[in-house]
Amino acid sequence: MFSYLKRKFEKHKIKTTFKEYGHRVDVYDLPEFGKVSFAKWENPLEAEKHLTQGQVDFYKKILKKGDFIIDIGAHIGDSTIPMALAVGKEGTVLGFDPNPYIYKILEKNASLNKELTNIIPLQFAITTHDGDFFYSSSEATYNNGGIAETQQNRHGKYGLNEKVHGVNLEDFLNKNFKEKIDKLTLIKIDTEGYDIEILKSILPFVKKHKPNIIFECFPKLSKAERYSLFDLVADLGYDLYYVEAFDANTKKQLIKRENMTDWKHFDILAIPKN
Structure with a gap:
């Protein structure tokens, strides 16, 4: 009991005390690629x-x-x-994250494995319109978080001193990566429950280009919000699949609207029909 209480106290102290954590670089030997480096954030609240x-x-x-x-x-x-790694050095992956502490690690990972990958890190949130937004977290180390237009929001009581910048995705791509849009095959969204707002902001873009989409069903979403999320994507002509893990051997299950309440928090892979 004493050791349990001690661990609980230590975790609470970490969650409520600001500290900027660095990173370490681990090397993995992957059968197809050989040695691949990966920078890991040393925040003790970060999942391994x-x-x-x-x-x-x-x-x-x-x-x-x-x-x-x-x-x-x-x-x-x-x-x-x-x-x-899947699209190779000849491909391009844009990595968006507005959190300045997390972004430093993302930027480091973009600098690794240059002979195998082409990652462009971008310290922006994706929003319905360009502008500056409040960023808040439930943890003082900013291991999680989200953006909002008001300082009081559901993301947590720990707010960054400076606002983060948000950009409209379609406008940003047309200005900076127009020549690559025809090769777009996947948009992944993981934004602490803001996924539906992002999807709404890019509906015409998604309808036109029909990329695969990966997004999450956030645990705090209500039943009505879960159904709205399903409808938003399904109505664009997509089949939606529950994905247990991002692994080649993962369980993948076609889901219907009523299945959106079967799991509290899960990932969805949406694939265009036909």
């Missing part, structure tokens, strides 16, 4: 993350060499790297 060949193979099922990928809410790059 690894690189595997199975992760790369998951993305290879829906991607090909030279494709253009957008990773919104890229965090430290734990999904960005497998995506980038």
Whole structure:
């Protein structure tokens, strides 16, 4: 009991005390690529993350060499790297994350494995309109968080001193990556419950280009919000699949509208029909 209480107190202290954590670089030997480096954030609240060949193979099922990928809410790059390995150096992966502490690790990961990948880190949130937004977290170390137009929001009581910049995705791509849009095959969204707002902001863009989409059903979403999220994507002509893990051997299950309440928090892979 004493050791349990001690661990609980220590975790509470970490969650409520600001400290900027650095990173370490681990090296993984993947069968297809050989040695691949991965910078890990040393924040003790960060879940342990690894690189595997199975992760790369998951993305290879829906991607090909030279494709253009957008990773919104890229965090430290734990999904960005497998995506980038799947599309190769001739492909391009844009990794968006507005959190300045996380972004430093994402930027480091973009600088690694340059002979195998082409990752462009971007310190922006994706928003319905360009502007500056409040960023808040439930933890003082900013291991999680989200943006809002008001200082009081559901993301938590720890707010950054400075606002973060948000950009409209379609406008940003047309200004900076117009020549790559025709090669877009995947948009991944992981933004602490803001996914539906991002999807709404890019509906015409998605309808026109029909990329695969990965997004999450956030645990705080109500039943009505979960159904709205399903309808938003399904009505664009997509089949939605529950994904247990981003691994080649993962469980993948076609879901219907009523299945959106079957799990509290889960990831969805949406694939265009036909």
